[in-house]
Amino acid sequence: MSQESVSTNESMISSAPATDRQPEGWDEMFDQIAAGLYNLASMLVGEGEEGAQLVEATIATAEVSVCADPVLARANSRQALCRAAIGAIQKRDPENLAAPDGVFAATTCIEDDDLGAAGVSPEELERMISGPDRERVRNWLEGLPVGVRTVFVLRAVAGFSGAETAALLAELGGPKAVGWTAQGVRDTFRQGLCSLASQLIHASAR
Numbered sequence: 001m002s003q004e005s006v007s008t009n010e011s012m013i014s015s016a017p018a019t020d021r022q023p024e025g026w027d028e029m030f031d032q033i034a035a036g037l038y039n040l041a042s043m044l045v046g047e048g049e050e051g052a053q054l055v056e057a058t059i060a061t062a063e064v065s066v067c068a069d070p071v072l073a074r075a076n077s078r079q080a081l082c083r084a085a086i087g088a089i090q091k092r093d094p095e096n097l098a099a100p101d102g103v104f105a106a107t108t109c110i111e112d113d114d115l116g117a118a119g120v121s122p123e124e125l126e127r128m129i130s131g132p133d134r135e136r137v138r139n140w141l142e143g144l145p146v147g148v149r150t151v152f153v154l155r156a157v158a159g160f161s162g163a164e165t166a167a168l169l170a171e172l173g174g175p176k177a178v179g180w181t182a183q184g185v186r187d188t189f190r191q192g193l194c195s196l197a198s199q200l201i202h203a204s205a206r
Contacts, residue, residue: 099179
């Protein structure tokens with residue numbers, strides 16, 4: 001993570017709402033959640049001020065600071081951040097999250113809508129996102145069409161199912177997004193997985 005990202009996370013932690021009784025280990029848990037949220041925001045809307053603002057708004061509204069269960073806190077915060085990010089993406093351009101007109105399964109190199117179909121596990125993807133290859137992965141993500149990138153991040157990074165992703169996009173992606181279905185998400189996700197597989201093959205050939 002860049003120094004700017006670290007500074008951003010420290011700022012968010014210091015400005016987090018305090019409670020009278022914080023659970024043991026809360027500071028470390030919150031640090032991890034804030035860092036994860038910033039990573040997620042930067043993949044959805046880009047790095048910089050907008051992503052940091054989304055994280056700050058999420059921490060302020062998702063009741064993260066009063067949740068003693070780290071799993072529940074992480075799930076609540078990811079849900080809130082992704083909802084805000086989808087709205088921000090749609091505001092940039094109503095076409096960004098338009099539902100696909102048809103299916104793409106016949107034109108992709110991957111048959112399954114599962115991260116493993118691209119030859120990478122969730123843990124490996126997490127290491128790619130936050131490790132030495134971070135910049136290369138971010139550049140690859142930025143090169144994807146906005147709709148494909150958004151679906152990929154919601155499915156592969158945020159962990160939403162196809163049906164949950166379709167519901168979020170249809171609800172928050174604007175008038176042109178109301179046609180999103182679980183099948184549309186699966187087909188779009190396969191496009192992202194195919195691109196990831198090609199990226200990994202290219203990197204291994206170097």
